[in-house]
Amino acid sequence: MRAILIDDEISNLENLRTLLEKHCPQVTIIAVAQNVSDAVDAIEKYLPDLVFLDIQMGEQTGFEVLKQLPKRNFEVVFVTAYDQYGIQAVKFAALDYLLKPIDIEELVDAVHKAKHKLAAQMQTSQLDFLLQQLKKPEANVSKIALQMQSEIRYVTLSEIIRCEADNTYTHFFLEDNEKILVSKSLKEYADLLRPKGFLRTHQSHLVNPKYVKSWLKEDGGILLLLSGEKIPISKPNKHSVKQALQQL
Amino acid sequence: MKEIIFIFLSFMMTLSTVNAQKGINFSRNYAAGGKLLMSVDSSAKNVFYVNMFPNQPRTSFNYLPEVNKVSININFRKDINIQHYRYTILEDNKPIVVNKSINIAELKELNRGDEELFRSTTLGTFPIKGKMITTLIYSIEKPLDIDKSVFYGKPIPKAKIQGFSKRFATDKGVDYSWITDLKERINLTLTNKDEELTIVKDRSDIDYLYHTSIKDKQTNKIIFESTSWEYGGLVVENEFLPYVEIDKNVFKKSGDYEIIIQPSIKWTGCLDCDISPKEIEKYITRHTLSITLEEENYTRKELLIYTLIVALFIGLVFLGILYFSKKRNKRMLAEKEQQRNRAKLQLTSIRSxxxxxxxxxxxxxxxxxxxxxxxxxxNKYLAKFARLTRNVLDDKELISLSQEKTLLDDYLxxxxxxxxxxxxxxYSENLDLDNIExxxxxxxxxxxxxxxxGLSKKGNDGKITITLIKQSNDLVLTVTDNGNGFDTENKSNGLGLPLTEARIALLNSVYKENRFTLAMQSSTNGTKISLTLTDWL
Known part of the structure; x- marks a missing residue:
């Protein structure tokens, strides 16, 4: 895979180069760039397979690079030291990211996934989705990208009835009775969706309050959904769930 | 008048042998008032002659307590028309001779040794013991100018106070209240309404003799004197009783006062008088008046109470003010402390x-x-990183300049x-980096x-200069870079500035005595920031 590294700090570029050369021999670094315009030029010139893109670059962001490219025929791995908002958007788009200092396993894993996606040729729509989401204020984000085995599904949040953990996987139960299995833990989605009003009733359950029918007192508390499903409420979550439901 | 009497006196000495009679020492003459001379028993002493009284210019009083007989002579200057003179003699107020003319034939010419000749005759010799002989002599040319001489052969009676009365104001005018039960010591209360005190004496033929005085027993000063009597008010046996009026204001304070009524006899200074103070005292009436001024008394007691009440009230008000101001101060202090703590907390959260x-x-x-x-x-940078994060985590309020310098070194x-x-x-060489915090x-x-x-885009050409300068008592810290500058007005630009401004404001609220001022200059050639800590050093 031919890769371009984009970071405003030389030491970061050096570091990433060192790590890639050592742990990801399948990656060839064809160029590096330290600012947005150099990056756009380099990508247009070298047409890389993979771009390691620093989100925070001085006073600009790596997203600028993506916006300025009409065609994005490459995989992107975002790299950031600390960037709450940017990372959130990246997560909603189910894109890959690395945190500095770089964890070698995460790096290897990201390169691996990128290779897989390149083979499946399904990356570009995610970047479009990301750029769309970035245009809106954070509160208006209403869709989430779900990475499935062989496709990306963009799901409206109001469509999601509930999520259920299955080890490191998560089942999404949608309004039209569709069930989606995503290879990410429920915890990650709980972090993303709780700010959107989803209720963590149980360590294995995340529920969209829109689909709650009633609170059953049997077995110390159970949520009855409109679909007729019964979702357990664990003791530590009882209070917060009750409060959240009362506010609706 | 006295002068004339003394002239007569010396003149009569020579005459005395001529009219020698049994018992009476005619060789010794006493002036007896007016144109009269008298001679008394040779054995008699204490002849108090010619006592005169205010408002009684033609009355002479001769007190003869030890005399049995008195011989009275009248003497005329040569140029006086003796035919015009008449005389009346009373014995105990009953006339024995009335308006009699002088017997010119009996007049004898007397040479008193100088050029003037006197003509003299006797009016008679009278037994005087226990009696009072009064002579009235006048010229028909001036019948109102009656010379009156009293020869008093009785003991002068001691004045007797019949009563005291207080005059007080009423709705209709005035009224009197009487004290007639008289003891040695008389308690008298004078109220606001009382106006004056009246002392009523018994009636006698010789009221004019009596002199009234009031002595303040505390100071031994005479505060009131009266030599005359008024008549009216009380009537005894169809006669008005004599009285004196004393204004209430004479008594300035509560206390004991002595009322003294005595005859105005010159007990000393006469020829041959020898009378002891004890004897004199027998003629004197004394009463002690214990006066209570109710007004003053009231004022004194009430004043004390009022003063206490007022003092108590003022004290309470003062205490109240003190209490409330203390409470308020405490609250304000607490509030300030709270504010300070809040500011410190915020400072901490910003600092970290x-x-x-x-x-x-x-x-x-x-x-x-x-x-x-x-x-x-x-290793080196890891250590620096550790030191830097430790500084942040330590969360100390103050660090020394040298520590701050190390921190900046690490950071940079x-x-x-x-x-x-x-x-x-x-940094200034006179700056004690280790001890200034x-x-x-x-x-x-x-x-x-x-x-x-400033610098992230400039690469190796970028330069940052930090200075720590002592300017008199101020500590001036500057950070200069040669970057591209930024708009100092646009504060939303970047994370650092708004945070920093908030921090300066907080520092100013925590360190009230030291002002933190921030000055920023930015151009395309760079930015200079100076932070002044006033009076910090």
Whole structure:
């Protein structure tokens, strides 16, 4: 895979180069760039397979690079030291990211996934989705990208009835009775969706309050959904769930 | 008049042998008032002759307590028309001779030794013991100018006070209240309404003799004297009784006063008088008046009570004010303390916000050193990183200038790992870096701004200069960079500035005595920030 590294700090570029050369021999670094315009030029010139893109670059962001490219025929791995908002958007788009200092396993894993996606040729729509989401204020984000085995599904949040953990996987139960299995833990989605009003009733359950029918007192508390499903409420979550439901 | 009497006196000495009679020593003459001379028993002593009284210019009183017989002579100057004179003699107020003319034939010419000749005759010799002989002599040319001489052969009676009365105001005018039960000591209360005190004496033929005085027993001063009597008010046996009026204001204070009524006899200064004070005392009437001025008494007691009440009230008010002001002060202090604590807390939360972006990038820089096998450098920077984060986590309010300098060194060297630039830290030589303390992490945000906005794009040409300067009592800290500058008005630009301004405001509210002032100058050639800590040194 031919890769371009984009970071405003030389030491970061050096570091990433060192790590890639050592742990990801399948990656060839064809160029590096330290600012947005150099990056756009380099990508247009070298047409890389993979771009390691620093989100925070001085006073600009790596997203600028993506916006300025009409065609994005490459995989992107975002790299950031600390960037709450940017990372959130990246997560909603189910894109890959690395945190500095770089964890070698995460790096290897990201390169691996990128290779897989390149083979499946399904990356570009995610970047479009990301750029769309970035245009809106954070509160208006209403869709989430779900990475499935062989496709990306963009799901409206109001469509999601509930999520259920299955080890490191998560089942999404949608309004039209569709069930989606995503290879990410429920915890990650709980972090993303709780700010959107989803209720963590149980360590294995995340529920969209829109689909709650009633609170059953049997077995110390159970949520009855409109679909007729019964979702357990664990003791530590009882209070917060009750409060959240009362506010609706 | 006295002068004339004495002239007569010396003249009569020579006459005395001529009219020698049994018992009476005619060789010795006493003036007896007016044109009269008298001779008394040779054995008699204490002849108090010619006592005169105010308002009684033609009355002479001769007190003869020890005399049995008195011979009275009348003497005329030569140029006086003797035929015009008439005389009346009364014995105990009953006339024995009335308006009789002088028997010219009996007149004898007397040569008193100088050029003037006197003509003299006797009016008679009278037994006087236990009696009072009164002579009235006048000229028909001036019948109202009656010379009256009293020859008093009885003991002068002691004045007797019949009663005291208080005059007081009423709705209709005035009224009197009487005290007639008289003892040695008389208690008398004078109220606001009382106006004057009246002393009523018994009636006698010789009221004019009596002199009234009042003595303040505390000071022994005479505060009132009266030599005359008024008549009216009380009537006894169809006669008005004599009285004196004493204004209430004579008595200035409560206390004992002595009322003394005595005959105005010149007990001393006469010829042959020899009378002891004890004898004299027999003629004197004394009463002690114990006066209570109710007004004063009232005032005194009430004043004390009122004073106490007022003092108590003032005291209470004062205490109240004290209490409330103390309470308010306490509350204000507490509020201030709270405010200060709040400010400190906020300061802490702001201080600990060492940019996480920097932290992780710094770690990333160290990772790079490791991956490049620059183990020594990696160790060095890791240590710097640890020191830096420790400073943030320690969360000390104040650190010494040298510590701050170390912190900035660490920080800038970590940043140098990311971006190539030069920096220097200069300080005044007279600045005691080890002992002067400043709020920790004070300059770091400015330095971070300099790195971020000023230099990150300039690479190796970038330069940051930090100075720590002593300016009299102020500590002036400056951070200068040669970057591209930024709009100082646009405060939303970047994380550092609004945070820093909030921090300056908080510092000003915590360190009220020292003003923190921030000055920023920015141009395309660079930015200079100076922070002045007034009166810090």
């Amino acid at each position: 916000q060492l940019n996480p972006h920097f932290l992780f990038n710094a770690l990333s820089g160290i990772q790079n050193l490791m991956n490049k096998n620059e183990i020594d450098n990696a 060297q970590m940043e140098q790992l990311r971006f190539g630039f030069n920096y220097e830290i200069n 400043i709020p920790s992490m004070l300059l770091q945000p400015f330095v971070e701004n300099a790195v971020k906005h």
